[in-house]
Amino acid sequence: MTLNDWSTPLLVVAGALPRDDRWLMQRRPEGKAHAGLWEFPGGKVDPGEWPAAALARELAEELDIAVDPVDCTPLGFATDATATGRPLLMLLYRVARWRGEPRPLAASALAWETPADLARRAMPPVDRPLVAMLARDAWG
Numbered sequence: 001m002t003l004n005d006w007s008t009p010l011l012v013v014a015g016a017l018p019r020d021d022r023w024l025m026q027r028r029p030e031g032k033a034h035a036g037l038w039e040f041p042g043g044k045v046d047p048g049e050w051p052a053a054a055l056a057r058e059l060a061e062e063l064d065i066a067v068d069p070v071d072c073t074p075l076g077f078a079t080d081a082t083a084t085g086r087p088l089l090m091l092l093y094r095v096a097r098w099r100g101e102p103r104p105l106a107a108s109a110l111a112w113e114t115p116a117d118l119a120r121r122a123m124p125p126v127d128r129p130l131v132a133m134l135a136r137d138a139w140g
């Protein structure tokens with residue numbers, strides 16, 4: 001069987017950045033898929049790229065922070081279909097530390113959210129099980 005683009009999931013990495021019992025979320029800007037929804041910062045893994053390295057690259061591009069991939073611990077994953085029907089596989093990492101103060105270079109807004117806040121936010125479907133998992137995550 002030949003794999004084509006539609007049978008290969010879109011691999012996305014995302015970061016859960018903690019601060020004072022809250023998690024950093026960003027709002028997707030106008031003009032993009034899922035505009036206005038709240039998401040974990042992150043993005044697509046480039047071909048051949050190690051996922052934690054992709055996350056460090058995306059967090060630098062989107063938040064202007066420096067992250068060492070060794071400080072990114074896998075938390076879980078979730079799957080869904082994208083708007084085009086292509087399967088999406090999203091890997092969520094807890095980011096233990098970073099250098100710099102996050103700035104919304106790619107998002108329309110940033111917010112530090114409690115798990116209860118998160119449950120009320122509009123977000124892409126694939127994020128829901130991950131947010132539920134974060135609510136159960138032992139702190140620290």
Ligand SMILES: Nc1nc2c([nH]c(=O)n2[C@H]2C[C@H](O)[C@@H](COP(=O)(O)OP(=O)(O)OP(=O)(O)O)O2)c(=O)[nH]1
Nearest residue numbers: 012014032033039040041042043044082124126127
């Ligand atoms: N970063 C991130 N992406 C998410 C989340 N939930 C979710 O469905 N996605 C989707 C939206 C996009 O289709 C894909 C992420 O890739 P991306 O952020 O690089 O995509 P994009 O369309 O914003 O960027 P681009 O193609 O312009 O480079 O995963 C989430 O919590 N965080």
